[in-house]
Amino acid sequence: MRKAILILILCLCGQALSAQRPSLGQRLVPNRVTLQYAGSTGWLTAGVGYTLDKQRRGSLDLMYGYVPEPFGGQIHALSLKGMYDIWPIRITDELSVSPLQIGMFVSYTMGSDFYLFWPKGQYPFLYYWWSSGLRIHPILHPELRFKPQDGPFQGKTIAGYIELNSNDLYIISWLSNTEYVHPGRIIKLGAGLTFTF
Amino acid sequence: MRRYLLPALLFSMILFLGGCEEFEFSPNQKFKKGMPRDLNRKNYDWLLQRPANDTIRVVFTGDCQRFYDEAEDFVGKVNSINGVDFILIAGDITDFGLVQEFDWIGNIFSKLQHPYFGVIGNHDFSGNGEDVFMHMFGEYNWSFVYQDMKFILHNTNGREANFNGKVPDMNWLSGELGNMQGATRAVMVSHVPPYDLDFDQKLEDPYRRLLSNSHKTYVSLHGHLHNAGDKYYYGDSVRYINSSSYDKHVMTVLDFVDQELVNKYMVNF
Numbered sequence: 001m002r003k004a005i006l007i008l009i010l011c012l013c014g015q016a017l018s019a020q021r022p023s024l025g026q027r028l029v030p031n032r033v034t035l036q037y038a039g040s041t042g043w044l045t046a047g048v049g050y051t052l053d054k055q056r057r058g059s060l061d062l063m064y065g066y067v068p069e070p071f072g073g074q075i076h077a078l079s080l081k082g083m084y085d086i087w088p089i090r091i092t093d094e095l096s097v098s099p100l101q102i103g104m105f106v107s108y109t110m111g112s113d114f115y116l117f118w119p120k121g122q123y124p125f126l127y128y129w130w131s132s133g134l135r136i137h138p139i140l141h142p143e144l145r146f147k148p149q150d151g152p153f154q155g156k157t158i159a160g161y162i163e164l165n166s167n168d169l170y171i172i173s174w175l176s177n178t179e180y181v182h183p184g185r186i187i188k189l190g191a192g193l194t195f196t197f
Numbered sequence: 198m199r200r201y202l203l204p205a206l207l208f209s210m211i212l213f214l215g216g217c218e219e220f221e222f223s224p225n226q227k228f229k230k231g232m233p234r235d236l237n238r239k240n241y242d243w244l245l246q247r248p249a250n251d252t253i254r255v256v257f258t259g260d261c262q263r264f265y266d267e268a269e270d271f272v273g274k275v276n277s278i279n280g281v282d283f284i285l286i287a288g289d290i291t292d293f294g295l296v297q298e299f300d301w302i303g304n305i306f307s308k309l310q311h312p313y314f315g316v317i318g319n320h321d322f323s324g325n326g327e328d329v330f331m332h333m334f335g336e337y338n339w340s341f342v343y344q345d346m347k348f349i350l351h352n353t354n355g356r357e358a359n360f361n362g363k364v365p366d367m368n369w370l371s372g373e374l375g376n377m378q379g380a381t382r383a384v385m386v387s388h389v390p391p392y393d394l395d396f397d398q399k400l401e402d403p404y405r406r407l408l409s410n411s412h413k414t415y416v417s418l419h420g421h422l423h424n425a426g427d428k429y430y431y432g433d434s435v436r437y438i439n440s441s442s443y444d445k446h447v448m449t450v451l452d453f454v455d456q457e458l459v460n461k462y463m464v465n466f
Contacts (some may be wrong), residue, residue: 038220065223071227075296075325099207104233109225114324122359132324135224142207167224169293173263173301180265180305188221 034061039163039190040137041065041079041107049081049195056157057085065107081105083141094147101141105165109133130169137165143194157161157196164189226296227328229345233303237350240312244283244343247312253344253453254280256311257288259388259420260442261302262320267443267466268305274466278450281311282343287420287440288318288354288388294326296427314341316350316419318388319395322357338369340378346456347380349373349414353387353404355397362399367407374411384412384457388420390437392430396434409433416451425449425463 030048037044042065049061061081067073083103090096108116114133143161148154170186221229256275261268275281284306291298306313315334321327332338337352351365355368358364369464374383389395391404408414409431417437425447426439438461441447452460 004366038222040221040223043222067222067226072228073222075223075225077225103262109223109324114225119359122356128323130209132294164218169224169295170297173265173292173298176263177265180269180301184218185301187218189218190220 002139012037015140020147021142023192032059032061034063034192034194036063036065036190036192039192040135040165040167040188041105041190042075042077043067043071043073045079045192047079047081050195052184055088056196059083059085059103062131063105077107079105081139083139085143093149096145096147098143101161102135102139103141104138107135107137109135112152135167135169137167138171140164141195154194158195159196160192161194162189162191200340201245218325223354224295224297228332228427229296229300231302232296233307233333235335236303236333237314237339237341240283240314241341244312244341247343250280251454252280253346254278254282255451255453256281256284257287257418257438257440257449257451258284258443259316259440260289260318260423261286262289262318262442263292263298264443265301265368267446268302270446271443271448272305272308274464276308278464281450283311284309284313285348285350285386285418286313287316287386287418288316288317289320289420289442290315290330291321291323291326293411294321294323294329294381296325296329297328299326303333314348314350314386316386316388316420317352317354319354319357320355323375338366339372342378345379345381346453347373347377347383348386350386351381353389353391353396353419353429355389355400356395358397360397362397364397365400365404367400367403370404371407371411374407374413377413380439380456383411384453385414385417387417387419389421390417390430390439393421393438395421395431405431405433405435408435427461 007071013029032049045063045065047061047063052058063079065077067075068130084099085098086100088098116131116133118128141163143159145157145159147157166186174181174186242366290302317330319339321330340349351367355364387428391401415434420440422439423442425441440449446466448464450462450464
């Protein structure tokens with residue numbers, strides 16, 4: 001009996017592997033690049049990423065952002081952004097819009113002033129409860145997509161987006177100050193372009 | 198066409214919302230456009246231009262960290278008190294050291310009808326907080342003379358420097374008490390009191406000796422403990438006064454006449 005089950009599992013695995021799917025190596029190659037202005041990840045941020053499913057509704061991007069000195073830096077930050085497109089709407093064959101693409105990103109600010117964990121020798125346990133280096137940002141990322149039906153970029157997608165984000169510490173500030181702090185004070189903006197190939 | 202109505206509406210709503218908000222490069226920016234700058238120096242210039250009388254009335258507070266609603270109540274109350282010369286915030290202006298928090302406090306305190314001075318607290322060091330503090334208020338160790346009294350604002354957040362023996366800066370302090378720039382008495386203003394564990398233990402004794410042996414100062418003002426206190430802590434000539442945090446809705450008002458502290462009131466807000 002156990003042998004039979006094992007064979008069945010092996011057959012299923014074989015089936016899965018033999019299907020017309022990209023190899024693991026191919027799947028590790030990013031299929032999109034992003035360039036973003038502001039959005040709390042940097043003054044300018046560049047990223048590579050993946051669409052996670054065939055319908056391209058889920059995505060994951062790894063981004064590096066930089067804030068130069070005249071804009072409040074220098075700051076170097078790495079961000080990992082995951083999104084899901086709840087409601088893609090086709091307008092024409094070439095044009096579609098996603099008003100409700102939501103997700104979150106975690107951003108890590110690099111440098112000696114920023115801690116993932118506060119140094120144990122210097123601070124007693126939970127002296128500060130938050131991490132100064134790591135922020136968690138919920139996002140709303142509405143997007144307008146253009147997919148040329150012919151020409152050199154046939155089948156590729158160029159998307160323009162604006163992104164609304166807040167973060168854990170801003171939200172906590174809002175929750176404890178419902179009069180002075182309101183969503184308009186804790187929602188920050190970014191804008192960018194994503195090219196999916 | 199009807200099927201595009203809802204998304205179009207949603208999209209324009211988001212754009213409208215977006216219109217009210219700002220593009221942020223990082224929550225950890227060292228400054229941002231439009232925020233107050235160099236306030237301690239500017240407010241000192243303002244203080245000197247205002248009419249003065251025999252009494253120096255100081256509103257003394259600290260630890261407004263993430264108490265914005267309370268800070269608004271505070272500003273309203275201070276503006277209703279007669280004869281206030283200036284306001285001191287003895288550190289922990291922010292909770293997380295974020296530029297956004299400094300900017301909110303700057304926005305709320307811009308409605309004060311009197312000058313205010315900021316001192317750096319341990320929370321203000323988090324991340325790039327110390328850079329934001331310097332941008333908004335100026336140097337951590339800074340003093341000013343007003344009507345023959347010297348107010349010495351300084352950094353006592355020893356733990357943030359990992360107790361390296363340099364915070365507070367004893368050389369700077371003895372220099373300040375040595376050269377009084379025409380003042381006869383000094384008031385010390387800092388965040389962590391010397392008898393707290395966040396003060397560099399190696400410097401506790403030299404610090405309290407410097408204060409009491411100088412014969413120039415008899416009042417040391419602190420925040421950090423979140424509860425009002427008033428005690429000759431070491432049994433010497435120096436009176437250590439602690440402020441309440443803003444969530445306690447109480448401020449300390451100090452009246453100085455002829456360089457003496459003649460009255461202390463607790464005022465609820």
